Amino acid sequence: MARIERGTRRGKAGAAVGSVAAAGGTSDPAAADSAGQSAPVRAMIDAVLPCVDGGRFAVKAIAGEAFEVHAHAFADGHEQIRVVLRWCAERESVWHEVAMQAEGNDVWRAAFVPPVPGRYLYEVCAWVDAFRSWRDGFARRIEPDDLRLALRAGAMLLRAAAARSASASGRDSGGDGRQLRHYAEALEQAAVGEDLLAMQAAGLDQSLAELADAHPDRSHAAHSAPLPLTVDRVRARFSTWYEMFPRSASPVLGRHGTLRDVEARLPYVAAMGFDVLYLPPIHPIGRTYRKGPNNTLQAAPGDVGSPWAIGADEGGHKEILPELGTIEDFRRLVAQAREHGLEIALDMAFQCSPDHPYVTTRPQWFQRRPDGSVQYAENPPKRYQDIYPLNFDSEDWQALWAELKSVFEHWIAEGVMIFRVDNPHTKAFAFWEWVIAEIKHQHPNVLFLSEAFTRPKLMYRLAKLGFSQSYTYFTWRNTRAELTEYFTELGAEPQRLFFRANVWPNTPDILNEHLHGAPRSVFASRLILAATLSASYGIYGPAYELMENAPLKPGSEEYLDSEKYQLRHWPIEQPDSLSGLVAMVNRIRRENPALQTQEGLRFMATDNEQLIAYAKRHPGEDNLILAVVNLDPHHRQSCWLELDLAWMGIDAARPFQVDDLLAQHSYEWHGARNFIILDPDVMPAHIFKVRRHPGTETDPAALR
């Protein structure tokens, strides 16, 4: 076993003092305290926060928003330390510095605003500051002889600072050096005088202190190891998704929908307030083992098959199913969507139908069975013979990975900046870490949504590896206890540092039992929960707003007549559509910053478990939302709500106002305890905007 030197005493030190016995010191932010130094480093950085797994993975932040860093730093003895936060955009390699402020208990704080998306590094540097320490002691000295000696010591420090200033390059240090020497002489002169007050004044001169601060001796500074930070655009934090099958977008019953039909539907989607339009795979669909309606094994002629059985004679992951249209149609769609404030997100499902061109051109990318046939997907005894998984650790994996990367690049070149990745947990995790880093290095605005419905630790790991957003268990969390526990977990560290939830009340794969035959109130309450508990959410429509609620069979999460396997025709103008409520909820989200962040969620107590209540506040803006949702689909429910007024920043002695943004009613409340009644047949929820100081706020129109 190799002996490795301790983090704090590398280089000459160990050799000079003797063999260094300590082994096993893994490097971490704190380990670099004095690496490579030949003299002891006295400042210590015990922690730099936030930090994921000691810096193995990046924390996530948003461009243009302050990123706050805390450091635990101190030195032995009683001297003063100074601490700075350093940060650097990876592409620029220029380090910036911000002084950190002491917050007590040896905790230091600073923030910086990463200006644009990209990868950044941040680190902390701390040193025992000789002049600050001197000044701190000097201010407490009272005896003339003691002051005299101290002034001489101070002058020596200033002359050393002047020498450093002279050898420093790149700033007007000539002037500073002269000035520092001037101050040194002043201290020396005061030291030979008799005037106690003059001595004190000379030593404590404020301009002197500032000048000395600008020329510290940092040769023995402690440096934490740089920590990675992934900075995304705002949509990574706040996004509202609408999923639809282009082939069901035709206004004409029975006709295969096209990308032009999707284009025609953009105003409808935009009017509901969505900003991401996500399309299931649009590629050619395999014919071998094609599935029929309702996932039957035998497709009849004319059956359209599953869009996730990717690849046919017409091409693979870079081509478009001819029935949907052409690449020109796609380009038009991307451009038109942008006009409507919508981004097109594509599905990336890295698997092949037996007809995918890769199967013949790159047979080495597939596993073989002992009889030489290609290994189809299976979960014994079930077989999925229409799907061939790619073998991510085949002998030729480098070429495979490079090709898959080129698929992303192909669609990025066509204007797609958001990818929803299908089942990433069944592919090599190392591939995701590599490909996401590669793509984001070239295209920092690209976002990746992980569609991994798997075990918790794998979902979190995928987020650590680079996915910008992640699907969640929200779909299966229905009771107050389940929702409270789950969103409390998502808001806790460390996961809140890297895992951005994107919650869905339904997906084409999941019609939760809660929605089986469910009335309007359930669709409304699940929509409101998703939209207010999470800064990013999505619905699979028009199934959702049309309240599609029929399962394939009781107990199944599959839809009856699922458009995964057949065309559907959606009467979107149906008068009882939820689209109006969707539009209202999404407008409330846009107008209230508290609903645009996954921070600042707090559940409030109610004495009726059918009623869930929670407040959301924005860390930076004065915006506070309180939602109360009736989880009972059928009955009016009431409760006493017990608010945590201190957390809400409300003076318990003064009245405050809550404006229901759904019902457009205002109430004046007094104190923590308030009565709530919600009738699911009218509206299963309140979304209150809380006005802490009614009458003093600037917004004149609380109600619209």
Place this chain on the structure above:
Amino acid sequence: MARIERGTRRGKAGAAVGSVAAAGGTSDPAAADSAGQSAPVRAMIDAVLPCVDGGRFAVKAIAGEAFEVHAHAFADGHEQIRVVLRWCAERESVWHEVAMQAEGNDVWRAAFVPPVPGRYLYEVCAWVDAFRSWRDGFARRIEPDDLRLALRAGAMLLRAAAARSASASGRDSGGDGRQLRHYAEALEQAAVGEDLLAMQAAGLDQSLAELADAHPDRSHAAHSAPLPLTVDRVRARFSTWYEMFPRSASPVLGRHGTLRDVEARLPYVAAMGFDVLYLPPIHPIGRTYRKGPNNTLQAAPGDVGSPWAIGADEGGHKEILPELGTIEDFRRLVAQAREHGLEIALDMAFQCSPDHPYVTTRPQWFQRRPDGSVQYAENPPKRYQDIYPLNFDSEDWQALWAELKSVFEHWIAEGVMIFRVDNPHTKAFAFWEWVIAEIKHQHPNVLFLSEAFTRPKLMYRLAKLGFSQSYTYFTWRNTRAELTEYFTELGAEPQRLFFRANVWPNTPDILNEHLHGAPRSVFASRLILAATLSASYGIYGPAYELMENAPLKPGSEEYLDSEKYQLRHWPIEQPDSLSGLVAMVNRIRRENPALQTQEGLRFMATDNEQLIAYAKRHPGEDNLILAVVNLDPHHRQSCWLELDLAWMGIDAARPFQVDDLLAQHSYEWHGARNFIILDPDVMPAHIFKVRRHPGTETDPAALR
């Protein structure tokens, strides 16, 4: 800024696929997943616990006791992984392996017993296990053709295992290889048969599974980075300290005590049940600026001075004050103490009186003032002219550090294996990390107690750097709320992994206000709190058992007539001495493993804040203690105690027995709620041994 490759794809991989863009990946336990591998590593190790600061510092454990490790490990896809814990004693460089067991939620568990004190490393290794995965799928296959192909695939795996077995060295793999090939043939034969049951039996053969398990393909295994573990002897976890000034040990009033007097007092100390006898510095004491009684600035002739003003003509840190005796006397003392079950602990105060030989022989080890004089200790405007601090970052620091190390080595050679280090927070922390590692590498049984009464983060850092035990804030924690909060903090992670508390109701420096003029009940309750809340505690005696309670002045923590500055004569045979209670409490500690660990502490609710209640249980042994202490020195107090029976492992439906080990009374209790009354004039505490199932336990003598 240097680009560094990602942890998971170093080496050929990155180059083959393209430039690797991700930067800033700090190595950590999880980072080594596939370092140096040329093909993707699919198993992942997301966490290895326990772990301090990502492995920068060692976790602490005890020789001969199981050390438990958890790993979070998984792979992409649905295949089976296997996980092993690997550990190695640093001096032996031989790695041992223990299979880890799946505990659900991708958490794996294993333990090992480090046999002797020393430094160890532990790491985790995980791999996707081809045969286990094959067998898992095989067990679910039902169609004959599917089984046939699977048998052929299984045979291929076995032949590969046989090939690995042939190339492996160091075990009887020839036999295993033959056996594996034999099994491969059996599978192939079954595959050409018609008998479904025979096919299944061949594939699922248990002996085959075990043989295949012994020959896994670990070439693509993930390895966590090794984590350091410091293993100490039991006394690091459980120790009972008695501090005394040798110069006050004389039985004759006014005569300077000697080491021979200390020897004569060993039976007294041993009878009270202590196992560590800690002596303040025994070195020659400086004469320049010697302090007089009660810390007066002018010492009169004959004043003995402070033992912490170390160094005089007679020598420094390696010499003994002639008035105390000779090195032969010291050796006798160490040997005699051992006979009494006591270890001698020495005080290491690395500072010098102006008369210390270093001041003239090594002037470069001291800071100079501008007038050329040596810088004395100061905290402006206070001056401590009798103390010269050593300058740990002088130009000649290597020689200084080496010399200080030799001081430890000198006393180790004289049989001292425990050092109480004075004010370590005012010396270079890098020095402590270095010197403790150096000493423990040569002498793994040596223990270091950190006497740092400073800010929390510095105290914890010193423990991380290597101190075996640490002084605490216990001395200043008197109310129920204070004690509950503080001991809850000490028992929480991460600190419980590296910080072993040693709590003291008094020290020569600290007569807490709570003890000023305090009655016997306070000395008794503080003793019982220290002895039952903490596995290690100490008292400064005979001041404590003789209930010395006079401060230098009101509000001061200094003793009146402190023996730090003068000789004292202690009438240890005084009839009202607490020594009997001390002996009883220490015997209870020795007999109850629950009181010998800092784990397993739980506070219990009482409805009277003057009464604090807590239970302690041992993680391994069936021993449960419940202490209730009356914090009111003057009044009888009563309460309803609400026990957490589930935590205590008590069946709420059955009666249980509590034996008061102090009062030697037994009670039968039913349920969680029990009445307590404690009269401080009789005994301010109960220390109950809880007998969960009275009548069924083996210990026949509950009461002594």
